[in-house]
Amino acid sequence: MASVTLEGTSKKFGDFIAVRNMNLAIKDAEFVAILGPSGCGKSTTMNMIAGIEDVSAGTIRFDGTDVTNVPMKKRGVGFVFQNYAIFTHLSVRKNLAFGLEVRGEEQAEIDRRVGEMAEFMELSHRIDAPSVSLSVNELQKLAIGRSAIVEPSIFLLDEPLSNLDSAFRERMRSDLRQLQRSLNQTMIYVTHDQIEAMGLADRIAVMDHATLQQFDTPENIYSRPENTFVAGFIGAPSMNLVRVRIAERGGAMFADLAGREADAVALDERLARQARASGAAALTFGFRPEHLRISDQPGNGSLAAQVVLVELVGRRKHVHFSTGQTGFVGSFDRGVSLRPGEAAHVSIDLRKSHLFDPETGLRLRLGEED
Amino acid sequence: MAEIQILGVSKAYGGVPALDNVSLTLNDGSFTSIFGPPGAGKSVLLRLLLGLETVDAGQILIDGVDVTRALPSERNLGMVFQNLALFPQLTAYENIAFPLRRRNVDQTEIDRRIETLAGILNIGHILSKKPAALSGGERQRVAIGRALVRDAGAYLMDEPIAALDARLRDDMRLELKRLQSELGKTFVYVTHDCDEAMAVADQLAILNEGRFEQVGRPEDVYGDPAMLAVAELVGAPRISVLPAFGDNDGMKFALGRLAGAKVKGECLMALRPEAVQLKPGGKGPCSALVTDIERLGAFSIVTAGRDGTQVRAITDGDSPLRLGAEVEITVDPDGMLLFDAATGARHA
Amino acid sequence: MTDTTLPAPMPVEEQATGKLAQSRRSLAVRLLIPAQVLLVFIVAFPLIMQIFISLTWWTPLDGDPWYLAWMSWNWFDNYTYLMQDDGLWGSVGRTLLFVAVAVPIEFFLGLTLAALFYEGVLGRPVLYSLILMPMMIVPAVAGYIFFLIFQQTGPLNSALSVLWPGMLDVNWLNDTTRAFVAVVIADVWQWTPLMFLILFAGLMSVPEDQMRAATILGANWRQRFFRIALPRIKTVIAIAIGLRVIECFKIFDMLFVMTGGGPGVATESLSLFLYKRTFQDLEWSYVASIGITVLVALSVLTAVLMARVKKKDAR
Incomplete structure (x- = not known):
């Protein structure tokens, strides 16, 4: 069993607050990603879990046992550094064997496990090579293998895939998933790449400016973001967050983009209820680029707009629209034919859209189903 | 203004070929992406273009002038490096001004150019800070500013936005594209991210194992690959x-x-x-x-x-x-x- | 974001071969010629002069100027003599013994200090400066300080008799063995700080992340030190020991002041031996031949070592 719990954990460097009052309950054998932009405090949080940094306030527990003051050496976690920290003066074999050797394991046992791990990591053919001769991709596998071989129940990885090229990252993502499942460990993974987080994690802890924003499954983070930060951080291109004026006309609720009646989106029942309940005159309307369709007729959630820019990004087209003073982005299949300067009718899937409070950034909801 | 022509260039290290008889024309004012897997030879090509290393065979012409043996300072090229290489002890302003000061450019001219660039790159508010106090995205923009302030004929970029998170990368991509069309200069952009390569370029060149597998418009390279290798390299998720x-x-x-x-x-x-x-x-x-x-x-x-x-x-x-x-x-x-x-x- | 780049084979920068580069090179050569001429004059001329003299019987006692030394030409008689000179070989042997005793002691003491500072057991900057101080004292002055300390009626004996009452005042500097020990102690005191400095700098260059990785894998300080830190500073250790061996071999001023080579020749190093032959006995041509022999021997040794280092690098 290896659950990890942070209670009120904070870290200050002088006056600078790196991590503010983290409360995080990670379950045994769960794969958790800590996601956030650079400088948000995610690496510091992980360093505190590993014991590399000490805690300024609060506690850290492994399986209920308080480890806040336990030194790094005794925490029994596995740690993969961003730059791998391979023992460059040792061979691949010696690197893998290190954790077992310092524990005083029998040589025969060490050889057996090193051989197994080398196979698992597909490094058998390089096992006696000096570690400096490995490519970046091989180094990453070696770093993981070196930590995994001592079978820690908690495995920490600090942006392990950030040095790799995008083609290899795809492969490593599935390898990591397999590894975690087969070793049944609690894995905590720091990254700024939301694709990685979404693809690997059972739950994602989103951080910004030293604070935890939301800790939830990838599906919920994507479709029910707590606030505008999470909404905007997950998803590429990021969610359109447009300031709208709420108006009631003819019994229906409308969201006027940039306060213009001409650029109004008719709200569906769910959003209309939320808008009425909030009583606010202005809200932030959030809709994802992939939830836009080009339609012929106006209807609920539709809008007339002009195409400003078309970007071909891989298998998708990112289309930048403008209505009067507001701009937003849509993401479509390559087949869509839109040219800059054209007029288009865009319909927004309102079932997947949200309203946010413009001051606090919090998402509006009435009850659990929202 | 700079049309760059690479003619039959080869380069080997210790007998191992890194580039094998490669040719490419980069039209004046075009945005060319060079995309390939690691080890394909992209960085080698950039270094040869810059003049940091010499070719084993072939020629490099800038605006029709043979610069194959010319020193880097004679080629009038700007460069944004992958690791930024900002001077940590200078402010953002001084970092950008550095290339101009070395050429004894007049202070008023320096101010003017930096002001224009700061507007385009949206870094006006951080010019007085040192790199350590800047976020990754801000540092990137300062590095780009330093390359652009030189008013070179063409600009080379080696994975300039690789280290940024997704949203910032999306923004910077658009910004670079806009910058390029505003400045009208030739941009050479090296990346290992195929989506990025396709999004920014007028011309996409696929470099694999020291050879150009295909060169053309991004939509043509993606939709109409000439070789299996190109189809496998370009496109995420993998084909x-x-x-x-x-x-x-x-x-x-x-x-x-x-x-x-x-x-x-x-x-x-x-x-x-x-x-x-x-x-x-x-x-x-x-x-x-x-x-x-x-x-x-x-x-x-x-x-x-x-x-x-x-x-x-x-x-x-x-x-x-x-x-x-x-x-x-x-x-x-x-x-x-x-x-x-x-x-x-x-x-x- | 940390910019620790991963080790990846980087091609060596090549030199430009264009016309421009060539003209720059010839300019460089032309600018260097005055310095080269000066160097030749300072180095080559005395060397040739020394070789010349070593092949003769000449001493200033003859009354003739040195360029007339050819009159007492003796080919290699000096060289054959030096092969059998017990005085010379005795001093060489004593010097080697001195190096073999003093340098390892300095190394282990220096390494211990460096390790203590590195692990954070010792840390105060004040302590750091104190440790470095002995190195900054002029060796001759240090020699004199120790001369006074090791006096029969000196402070060392007073301190010792407090700890071991009943021990009679020890005679340090007039006993052959104890004088050697005293001199080793003096050298160790003065030069351990240098070892410490070099080794500590070496330890600081060990990447912190690797040490952290080792700790997280469960290594204690001893395992970290011997498996990670020490192997990584092999080159630094070689440099430190090499430096000290060369310097120690030449030891002169400290000995001159402390014992003058005595008692008898118990602490006469090679440098002291040469000094006496040159300035007391005025046997200049003999000393010249010894000098040339040492030069040849060291050159051969260096060439062999360099060849081994080059072979290691090529791997």
Whole structure:
């Protein structure tokens, strides 16, 4: 069993607050990603879990046992550094064997496990090579293998895939998933790449400016973001967050983009209820680029707009629209034919859209189903 | 203004060829992306263009002038390095001013140029800070500013936005594109991210193992790859490649039969994930079991297969498919690319 | 974001071969010629002069100027003599013994200090400066300080008799063995700080992340030190020991002041031996031949070592 719990954990460097009052309950054998932009405090949080940094306030527990003051050496976690920290003066074999050797394991046992791990990591053919001769991709596998071989129940990885090229990252993502499942460990993974987080994690802890924003499954983070930060951080291109004026006309609720009646989106029942309940005159309307369709007729959630820019990004087209003073982005299949300067009718899937409070950034909801 | 021509350039290190007789023309004012896997020779090519190293064979011409043996300072090229290389003890302003000060440019001129650039790059508010106090994105923009302030003929960039998070990368991509069209200069952009390479470029050059596999417009390289290697390199998620046999009934392969055979006989069939449709149910001429699902919010990557043969497909983010489910596979003919099994050349 | 780049084979920068580069090179050569001429004059001329003299019987006692030394030409008689000179070989042997005793002691003491500072057991900057101080004292002055300390009626004996009452005042500098020990102690005191400095700098260059990785894998300080830190500073250790061996071999001023080579020749190093032959006995041509022999021997040794280092690098 290896659950990890942070209670009120904070870290200050002088006056600078790196991590503010983290409360995080990670379950045994769960794969958790800590996601956030650079400088948000995610690496510091992980360093505190590993014991590399000490805690300024609060506690850290492994399986209920308080480890806040336990030194790094005794925490029994596995740690993969961003730059791998391979023992460059040792061979691949010696690197893998290190954790077992310092524990005083029998040589025969060490050889057996090193051989197994080398196979698992597909490094058998390089096992006696000096570690400096490995490519970046091989180094990453070696770093993981070196930590995994001592079978820690908690495995920490600090942006392990950030040095790799995008083609290899795809492969490593599935390898990591397999590894975690087969070793049944609690894995905590720091990254700024939301694709990685979404693809690997059972739950994602989103951080910004030293604070935890939301800790939830990838599906919920994507479709029910707590606030505008999470909404905007997950998803590429990021969610359109447009300031709208709420108006009631003819019994229906409308969201006027940039306060213009001409650029109004008719709200569906769910959003209309939320808008009425909030009583606010202005809200932030959030809709994802992939939830836009080009339609012929106006209807609920539709809008007339002009195409400003078309970007071909891989298998998708990112289309930048403008209505009067507001701009937003849509993401479509390559087949869509839109040219800059054209007029288009865009319909927004309102079932997947949200309203946010413009001051606090919090998402509006009435009850659990929202 | 600078048209760059690379003619038959080769370079080897210790007998190992890094670039093999490569040629490329970069028109004046164009935005060219050079994309390839690591070790393809992209950085080597940039260093040769800059003049940091000399070619073993071939020529480099800038605006018709042979600069193959010229020193870097004589080539009038700006460069944004992958690791930024900002001077930590200077402020952002001084970092950008550095190349100009070295050429004894007048202070008023320096102020003018930096002001213009700061407006375009949106760094006016951080000019007085030192790199350590800046975020990754701000540092990147300062580094780009330092390269651009020089008013060079052309600008070379080596993975300038690789270290930024997704949203910032999206913004910077657009900004770089806009900058380039405003300045009208030739941009040479090296990256290992294929989506990025396609998004920014007028001209996309695929470099693989020291050779240009294909050069053309991004949409042509993606939709109409000349070689299997190009189809495999360009496109995320990875294209699925399967041996197949085409006859009057369609394309036959390990998982069944797909309609429409543009080519008869043995070949390699490559399927773009976005063209592969999976429907629940095991009937139909082509079917398999779901072996992996990666849910990435906006979309999901579903792998389906049988007995070791696998096909990747893109489905909705909230696709109801489950592991082990039986699915029927159909493929949009536009996303089916057929290649010669022996040479890797494209059939249709 | 940390910018620790991963080790990846980087091609060596090549030199430009264009016309421009060539003209720059010839300019460089032309600018260097005055310095080269000066160097030749300072180095080559005295060397030739020394070789010349070593092949004769000449001493200033003859009354003739040195360029007339050819009159007492003796070919290699000096060289054959030096092969059998017990005085010379005795001093060489004593010097080697001195190096073999003093340098390892300095190394282990220096390494211990460096390790203590590195692990954080010792840390105060004040302590750091104190440790470095002995190195900054002029060796002759240090020699004199120790001369006074090791006096029969000196402070060392007073301190010792407090700890071991009943021990009679020890005679340090007039006993052959104890004088050697005293001199070793003096050298160790003065030069351990140098070892410490070099080794500590070496330890600081060990990447912190690797040490952290080792700790997280469960290594204690001893395992970290011997498996990670020490292997990584092999080159630094070689440099430190090499430096000290060369310097120690030449030891002169400290000995001159402390014992003058005595009692008898118990602490006469090679440098002291040469000094006496040159300035007391005025046997200049003999000393010249010894000098040339040492030069040849060291050159051969260096060439062999360099060849081994080059072979290691090529691997």
